Amino acid sequence: MSHLIEIRDLYKIYAQSAEPVHALDGVSVSIDKGEFVAIMGASGSGKSTMLNILGCLDTPTSGTYLLDGVEVAGRSRKELAHIRNGKLGFVFQNFNLLPRTTAIENVELPDLYMGRLTRRARRRRALELLKRVGLGGRGTHTPAQLSGGQQQRVAIARALMNKPPVLFADEPTGNLDTKSSIEIMELFTELSKEGITIVMVTHEDDIAAYATRHLLMKDGHLVSDDGRTAAP
Amino acid sequence: MSIAMIFKVAVLAIFRNKTRSLLTCLGIIFGIAAVIAVLAIGKGASAMMVAEISQMGNNLVMVFPERRPAGAVHQGLGGGQNMTAEDVLAIKNELSHLIAYASPQVNAASQLMYQNKNWSTRVQGVSTEFPDIKNWTLRDGRFFSEQEERRAARVCVIGTSVANNLFGDEDAVGKTMRINNMAFKVVGLLNSKGANNWGDDQDDTVMAPYTTVSRVLQGSSFKSINMMNLSLHDMNDLDEAKREISALLRQRHKLADYQDDDFETRDTTEIMNTIGSVTGLMTVLLTVVAAISLLVGGIGIMNIMLVSVTERIKEIGLRMAIGATPFMILAQFLLEAIVLATVGGLLGVALGVGVARLIGAIKHWPIVIEVSSALFSFGFSAFVGVFFGFYPAYRASKLNPIDCLRYE
Known part of the structure; x- marks a missing residue:
């Protein structure tokens, strides 16, 4: 039985400066369907690099990455875009909603690039998702008319648009107050229970507490994994 | 994603920045308008001369x-x-x-x-x-x-x-x-x-x-x-x-x-020939002026599109993150430039016709507006959009999603 995400001996080396930086120094880990994983670590530990590579936004220098049993490393930019579009959802610290664009249109965006649904079906799904994240009546609001917590909910609805098996979140509560943070994490917990795999980067312990598995990174190494024993 | 969708995305982006879009178009608008107006007045003048010559006799x-x-x-x-x-x-x-x-x-x-x-x-x-x-x-x-x-x-x-x-x-x-x-x-x-x-x-x-x-x-x-x-x-x-x-x-x-x-x-053909050669020279001069003004307009579009790519770098990163391929990003920005240029061309033709009519009415000059010159100006402005829109769009499509999302 293969894992949903499986990386082996992943290296990411930045060679711009005189001394090459090993952002990832031989990381191996596998994540199964339905897990809610928090990647933790100090800044510069390589956790963001790890998330970017897992999210197919960045490519590793060496190593293998199987996503849903398919090799991802070495794919073209176009193929990676298709993978991101169909299999991955993203939630960012600063929400990254299109400005001056309504919540509905923001949520619809991933399907515009996929083009699977009819206009009407796309709109219906976007409205459903907005209702799902608790923004049923806010579909026509633009980001400027929404609070930070509401904007992040729109971003989550957008990430779910194409029904991806995996959701990646990079410090999803980093720009939110405590109350909004708790609401977002409760939403993540619900989604996780529905079977969506969530991989989240955070440096806050109380946020990480919502996850069911915790990976701790330091200097490009995976130093602790409470789900399994980490590779040395 | 179909071209129609990309077109829609491009048009939405243009409407999201109405003021900047209009300013971008201005170079093309005035360039085309000047060409149309001057051509209309010039053709009118030569038509009047020909009419006077033929009045000499059938x-x-x-x-x-x-x-x-x-x-x-x-x-x-x-x-x-x-x-x-x-x-x-x-x-x-x-x-x-x-x-x-x-x-x-x-x-x-x-x-x-x-x-x-x-x-x-x-x-x-x-x-x-x-x-x-x-x-x-x-x-x-x-x-x-x-x-x-x-x-x-x-x-x-x-x-x-x-x-x-x-x-x-x-x-x-x-x-x-x-x-x-x-x-x-x-x-x-x-x-x-x-x-x-x-x-x-x-x-x-x-x-x-x-x-x-x-x-x-x-x-x-x-x-x-x-x-x-x-x-x-x-x-x-x-x-x-x-x-x-x-x-x-x-x-x-x-x-x-x-x-x-x-x-x-x-x-009278001898006289007509002289007029023809004068008109021909005028047409060449106007074409050169037109080409220069459209070049300037095109550079304006390129400039704004480059700024736009930098300014919307997070948007580009986000679009790439949720599944836009490099080609789609290229197509979006190229289409934006083309739409800006052709809309500018259309407005320019309209403005040029208006200005020519106004000058004709004030000065009592005959005005001849040729459909061919309007179509040519319009087509040329579309070409300007493609030519000057390509480089910024290409740059946008070559960006790395990570760099875009991290850009501060």
Whole structure:
């Protein structure tokens, strides 16, 4: 039985400066369907690099990455875009909603690039998702008319648009107050229970507490994994 | 994602930044508008010149007796005495397949008198076909008849300038005036043609049967005429007509092969050609100006698109993160540039037409707006969009999603 995400001996080396930086120094880990994983670590530990590579936004220098049993490393930019579009959802610290664009249109965006649904079906799904994240009546609001917590909910609805098996979140509560943070994490917990795999980067312990598995990174190494024993 | 979707995304992006989009278009708008307006005015001016030339006569060919040195005196054009009204009749009869109308012309500088008023002008002795050749129409009365022409009746038709100077507010038709002290009956009043290209007042004229002028005013026993005016059926036959006229006249004048022509033909195509070359030069100059203005407009678009790519780098990163391929990003920004340029082109054409009409109305200039130049400007602006939009779009498509999302 293969894992949903499986990386082996992943290296990411930045060679711009005189001394090459090993952002990832031989990381191996596998994540199964339905897990809610928090990647933790100090800044510069390589956790963001790890998330970017897992999210197919960045490519590793060496190593293998199987996503849903398919090799991802070495794919073209176009193929990676298709993978991101169909299999991955993203939630960012600063929400990254299109400005001056309504919540509905923001949520619809991933399907515009996929083009699977009819206009009407796309709109219906976007409205459903907005209702799902608790923004049923806010579909026509633009980001400027929404609070930070509401904007992040729109971003989550957008990430779910194409029904991806995996959701990646990079410090999803980093720009939110405590109350909004708790609401977002409760939403993540619900989604996780529905079977969506969530991989989240955070440096806050109380946020990480919502996850069911915790990976701790330091200097490009995976130093602790409470789900399994980490590779040395 | 279909092209239609990308187009929609591009249009949405344009509308999200209305002010900047409009400012981006301005270069193209004014460039195209200037080209359209100047072309409309230029074409209008040349159309007016052509109209004035053709007012000189319908498919006009003029034949003059050769200026032939008579002793030491060099005579002017039409000064020869070897051309007769019979030559005109012969040409009309034998070359009727080429010549629609023919009229001899005999000129006589004359003194006109009505009651106590005097006026000196040129009396043109012509045939009844003359108005058809020179596009003269009558405001009042009639032209003289063939019968009056045959019997050399003392009748005449006058231009508006003569009528104003001699008759004032009086109705001239039916009155009798004196030409060189001989009584002529005014049978018709011509419609005004105004000044010709050289500033001569064409309405300062009197027309009488050539028979009358030759016999009564010139008092000449010769039957020579000053020139003949011929009107061709079709200006495309001009070369053939000139050849046949020449052959016929040489035969009638009994010229041997070694002798030069004793006549000379002139036609309006020479003048038209000059106008054509002036217009051609103007068109070339305008095209250069148009190209430069559109180049400037295009650089404006490129500049704004580059700024736009930098400014929207997070948007690009986000679009890539949620699944936009590099091609889709390229297509989006390229389409944005093309839409901006073509919309600018359309607005420019509209503005140019408006400005041309306005200037035409104020200055009373004729305006000719050619659909072809509007279409060309529009097409060219689209090309400018593609050309200057490609580089910024290409740069956007080459960006790394991570770098875009991290960009501060």
